[in-house]
Amino acid sequence: MSTLRILFVGGIISYRALFAWLSPWISIPVFVLAPLFQILLFAYVGRAAGVGDDAFFVIGNAVQYASVPCLWAMGSAITGERQQGTLPLLLASPARRVPLFLGRSLPVVVNGFVVAAVSLAAGAAALGVRLPLSTLGPLALVVAVSTFSCTGLGLAMAALSLRVRDTSVVALIVFGVLLMFAGANVPVDALPAWMAAVARWLPLTHGIEAARDVAAGVPLSGAGADLVAEAGLGVLYVAVGLLALGWQERTSRRLATLDRF
Amino acid sequence: MNLVRLVGVIWWLNLKMRSRSAFDGFMNILWPLFFSTTVFLMFRSTGAAGGALLSAAVGASVMGVWSSTSTTASSMLQQERRQGTLELVVAAPAPFGLVLLPITLSMATIGLYSMVVTILWGRFAFGIDIAVRDPWGFAAAVAVTVVAIGVLGFLLAVTSVRYRTAWALGSTLELPVWLIGGFLVPLAALPDWVRPISWLLAPTWGMAAIRDAAEGRSPLVDAALCLALAAGYGLVGALLSRRLVHSARVHATLALS
Numbered sequence: 001m002s003t004l005r006i007l008f009v010g011g012i013i014s015y016r017a018l019f020a021w022l023s024p025w026i027s028i029p030v031f032v033l034a035p036l037f038q039i040l041l042f043a044y045v046g047r048a049a050g051v052g053d054d055a056f057f058v059i060g061n062a063v064q065y066a067s068v069p070c071l072w073a074m075g076s077a078i079t080g081e082r083q084q085g086t087l088p089l090l091l092a093s094p095a096r097r098v099p100l101f102l103g104r105s106l107p108v109v110v111n112g113f114v115v116a117a118v119s120l121a122a123g124a125a126a127l128g129v130r131l132p133l134s135t136l137g138p139l140a141l142v143v144a145v146s147t148f149s150c151t152g153l154g155l156a157m158a159a160l161s162l163r164v165r166d167t168s169v170v171a172l173i174v175f176g177v178l179l180m181f182a183g184a185n186v187p188v189d190a191l192p193a194w195m196a197a198v199a200r201w202l203p204l205t206h207g208i209e210a211a212r213d214v215a216a217g218v219p220l221s222g223a224g225a226d227l228v229a230e231a232g233l234g235v236l237y238v239a240v241g242l243l244a245l246g247w248q249e250r251t252s253r254r255l256a257t258l259d260r261f
Numbered sequence: 262m263n264l265v266r267l268v269g270v271i272w273w274l275n276l277k278m279r280s281r282s283a284f285d286g287f288m289n290i291l292w293p294l295f296f297s298t299t300v301f302l303m304f305r306s307t308g309a310a311g312g313a314l315l316s317a318a319v320g321a322s323v324m325g326v327w328s329s330t331s332t333t334a335s336s337m338l339q340q341e342r343r344q345g346t347l348e349l350v351v352a353a354p355a356p357f358g359l360v361l362l363p364i365t366l367s368m369a370t371i372g373l374y375s376m377v378v379t380i381l382w383g384r385f386a387f388g389i390d391i392a393v394r395d396p397w398g399f400a401a402a403v404a405v406t407v408v409a410i411g412v413l414g415f416l417l418a419v420t421s422v423r424y425r426t427a428w429a430l431g432s433t434l435e436l437p438v439w440l441i442g443g444f445l446v447p448l449a450a451l452p453d454w455v456r457p458i459s460w461l462l463a464p465t466w467g468m469a470a471i472r473d474a475a476e477g478r479s480p481l482v483d484a485a486l487c488l489a490l491a492a493g494y495g496l497v498g499a500l501l502s503r504r505l506v507h508s509a510r511v512h513a514t515l516a517l518s
Contacts, residue, residue: 026426029433037436042299044446048313049303169288176295185299190306 003099010095011103018080019073031115032122035065039123042185051186054127059215060184062119063208066112066147067178068171073108074154075167082161088258091249101158101245102238105151112147113140131215138214142227146207149230150178152237153203159244162252183208203237206230267355268363275367290375293328297321297379300445301387318380318389319475320444320468323403325375326410327438327464330368334414335421335431337364348515357506358499361418366411373407394477402480406467409491413463416498422505443468463490 043057052060081087090100117140124131131139157174161167179185181195182204188196199205210226220227252258280286300321304314338361341347350360383389393399417434421427439445441455442464448456459465466487470480509515 023426025424026429029429033433034436037433037440041436041440041445042303044440044450045300045303045317048317048446048450049300049309050307051303169284172288173291176292179295180299180302186302186306191302 003096006095007099007103008106009103010100011106014077014081014104015107018077018084031069032118035062035068035115035119036122036126038065039119040126043123043127046185055124055129055131055215056212057185058120058123058127058129059211060182060208062116062123063143063146063211064178064182064184064204065119066116066143067150067175067204069111069115070108070147070150071154071157071171071174072168073111074105074151074158075161075171077104077108078158078161079165079167082259091253091258097246097249098242101155101242105155105238108154109144109147109151112151113144116143116147132217135215135217138220138223139211141220142207142211142214142223142230145227145231145234146204146211149203149207149234149237152234152241155241156237156244157241159241159248162245162248162258178202178204181205200229201233203230203233206233264359267359268366271360272363272367272370275364276370279367279371286371286374289325289329289371290378293321293325293375294379294382296439297324297382298386301383301389305387314389315391315475316447316472317445318383318391319472320439321383322376322379322391323406323464323468323471324439324444325379326369326372326407327442327444328435329372329375330365330410330414331417331435331438332428332431333368334365334418335424335434336428337361337414337418338422339425339427342516351506351509351515356499356503358415358419358495358502361502362412362415362495362498365414365418366408368414369407369411372410373403376403391475393475395474395480398474398480399471402467402470402474402484405484405487405491406464406471409463409467409487409494412491412494412498416494416501419498419501419505438462438464441465461490463487463494466490 039058039061042061043054046052046054046057078087081090093100120131120139120143123129153174154171157167157170160170164170181191181199182188182202183191183199184204188199188205188209191199206226206229210223210230213223213226214220300317304317338347341350351357353360380391383391417431421430424430441451441459442462443451443459444464448459448465451459464487466483470483470487473480473483506515
């Protein structure tokens with residue numbers, strides 16, 4: 001019971017406390033307008049370059065843009081605690097670390113999902129892309145798995161927050177890497193071989209492919225391999241993140257560096 | 262002469278300040294490079310070559326100039342306020358607008374690093390050879406575009422002064438200006454209703470002038486239109502800045518955010 005309370009209640013309270021400053025004056029430009037402009041930019045470049053159709057860019061960029069909250073908010077969950085002076089209290093508490101950190105990642109997954117869904121709807125409306133009603137359910141599932149997987153990477157990055165001052169720049173760089181590698185704007189098969197090989201181990205790559213498949217009417221079972229790969233990568237990144245957080249916590253205590261940065 | 266000296270000294274001082282951080286410089290180059298690399302990969306995936314690719318490559322190289330200006334300019338006054346220097350800037354005998362303008366010009370100038378790196382990146386990583394037919398015209402068109410983007414940044418800084426989280430607005434405006442300004446896509450490819458907005462943007466004409474020079478046409482007309490629009494922005498920005506400072510003094514709100 002206590003574990004569930006730490007997981008859900010702790011996660012929600014932490015999110016509300018750390019991101020209370022996220023007013024509509026910030027969230028609408030950053031989470032609604034910016035992804036819409038990214039979709040439009042690449043859709044028009046795609047038309048000029050003869051790559052894909054509008055649906056290709058709407059889905060690719062909507063799912064890829066979910067990485068902004070997934071990467072950045074997850075890192076900020078640790079740096080925010082440090083800035084508010086609550087990180088030592090948090091790590092001194094006897095609460096089990098797995099529900100503690102996983103709980104902090106749940107609102108981030110929801111945030112990423114909402115950003116992707118709104119971007120998908122806004123991009124489709126702006127470019128006249130029709131997504132059949134029957135595809136929306138499977139699409140929602142694929143987007144949810146993708147945001148979970150990307151939040152896993154965010155959790156791994158959060159471990160860095162115990163060692164470096166500001167992970168928002170790291171989040172920015174990983175966002176750029178995902179933009180180039182994850183197949184949002186260039187089909188993975190059309191990337192140079194080494195980039196395609198890297199892309200297969202990044203979150204969102206399989207999710208974007210699966211999302212395009214289900215949006216095109218392929219049944220969920222047909223996109224199952226990509227969906228399983230995306231979920232598997234998510235589990236892998238979450239495991240790496242939790243292990244890294246544990247290791248960094250012990251190191252920070254030993255070296256007395258928790259509040260140093 | 263004093264005004265020219267004022268603008269020159271502030272521009273140079275801010276350029277030196279902005280050049281101090283190797284990390285910031287690296288990010289200024291890296292961020293637009295993510296987008297230009299994606300664009301290059303898109304063109305390469307279809308085996309595209311010729312006019313469209315070269316045009317996009319020239320446009321991609323200028324993206325960093327706007328990137329280095331949009332977010333930082335929109336939050337500039339908030340930053341001055343946070344640093345405690347806003348009161349000093351307002352209290353200085355020099356016109357407020359003339360103190361701000363060279364700061365945003367320095368932001369746009371920093372973007373030239375990104376431009377050079379993007380051209381080299383396109384050349385050596387993707388084999389895109391931007392052959393400039395009129396180098397002097399090209400250099401002049403780039404200089405005019407940098408000035409115009411700097412003045413647009415000044416207007417943005419002044420108009421967003423009452424927007425507490427103006428950085429979010431500036432960050433959001435980055436991509437639409439790339440799109441509407443014709444950096445990567447010809448204006449003819451955009452919907453009809455967008456084109457009048459493009460024509461009101463000085464960078465649109467600056468980009469056209471740069472392309473003209475690169476392809477051996479005269480950049481004079483487009484560069485003149487770019488400068489004329491920039492002068493208009495400057496005038497509006499100067500008038501607005503005077504009004505805003507007066508209002509802030511009357512209501513004693515200068516230090517409030």
